[in-house]
Amino acid sequence: MDWDKLRIFHAVADAGSLTHAGDRLNLSQSAVSRQIRALEESLNTTLFHRHARGLILTEQGELLFDATRSMTKRLDAAAARIRDSEDEVFGELRVTTTTGFGTLWLVPRLPKLYERYPGLKIDLMLEERVLDLPMREADVAIRMKEPSQAELIRKRLMTVQMLLYASRDYISEIGEPKELEDITSHRLICQNTNSAQVAAGAALVQHLMTYNPASLLTVNNYFGVLQGVINNLGIGVLPDYLVEDFPELVRVLPQIESADVPVFLAYPEELRQSRRVSVFRDFVQEEIIAHRKQLRLMGKL
Template identity: 30%
Template sequence: MLVADLRIFLAVAAAGSLSAAGRQQGLAPMQVSRRIAALEEELGVRLFHRTTRSVALTAEGEALLPYAQTMAEAEDSVLGELRPASKQVTGVLRLTAPSVFGQSIVLALLPRLLEQHPDLRVDLEVSDRVVDIVGQGLDLALRVAPLADSELVARRITDNPRVICASPAYLQRHGRPTCVAELEAHQCIVLQAVPRWPLLVDGVLHRQRVSGRVSASSVDAVRAAAVQGLGIAMLAYWDVYQQLREGTLVAIELADAGMEQLAVWAVMPTRRFVPARVRVFLEMLEAELSSLDQQ
């Protein structure tokens, strides 16, 4: 079984079309069809349901998908190690990131990453939902929430503590809370996924009920509401670092409670055969976050 044939299989599975996969691989649709047919003959199973308009994976094709991805990544990793250091990184970096972090940090990195590696392509999904990176064939997921138990490999990138913050205008009108009890007298902007604010009281995690006239379903909306002076928000540091630096939001410290210490994590399907495209991206991301944190 040739890795080249598995790459064609992966391209067809991703594109849902023989012609689209052929364009990606530099092959005619007929060549793609023959290579897939040869792979099916070798394995003794049918990998795709074919119609005149599209192709779709069979159950056997779905089962082959993660193995094909692993073998393709293994080849990429070996070639990346053996090629001269000056060799450019190639392939498609497929990743997902939370919406605000992805837009403010990851997208800002891409021009420099792609300039340094002109043969690299990036497929970025920006979403606050937890994505099945194995099932979707992604290289990695960047996550800023507490990690659930998982068989995936998680690499810690940097600190990402929660921050209570508000706009200067709000604080001028309503004053600054100094302790947990005083939060009750303030308009707290609630992120619907986190209805209770996690606070460290005497070293123990306590989930404080808060309320206000505004709640929102996304981090971006909560942040925007806080900047507009609609209340006090609790968000992760890297979601508001730019606003804290610009002064459109001000951090609030409580005398009797500390903030939950979160982190930014890179979650990958396996620690073996990490593709060169993932390594160079994570190295650039770590350097960028370190630089921003020191400014």
């Protein structure tokens, strides 16, 4: 079977369009169409149903797409291992994590990693959607729950809790709540319970809402919540990993906390020998250890 035609078929099946596949492959739509027709003739079958809104795989097309997906996955893994050097770490590493953890904890620590490995290129994908590691949507994930796929290597990094914080200036001006009922005199800053977030955070916010805060600011990620807190807008529901890097935050109502949220690092079994994955994993673990040591010095653990 012609490998070039399979590559073009995979691009068309993935994009659902001859035009979009052609853009990815830097080929004209007519050239892509000719290759697909030739592949269908060689297999004596129809791979796509043609519709005005695009292309839909036939049953036979689905079978072939499953095969090309598997091939692409294995080729990507092989290329990653080939690019890795025993003495030098370079090339792309695709990392996915949540917007909050990525922007507020991970990115500020990456200069240390780049200082050690200047040839490393990190493609950081920050979103609440869980990307499919076995299908190579990313190489490494840091997730706020244990991954369910059996074919992943996973390492528990730490446990996070959602707590209540305000800025020192806010407390000086408005005062500090002493009891949960005092929330009726304060603005609450939090994620909307309908937005994508860990269940423990949403449950805590729902509980706080029953005490009728005086005002409300909801943001769809913790970076926005943090900005509201440090700009003295109110009391925010934030993850406790922020305490070290934002000393202007003061914990209020210390008797209030969410359930524990486990943080896991995971990557596909086939990347076990990848130097890029191993140096990133080791770096994150080192930073977690340093983070916890600093919290102990601050009396936060």
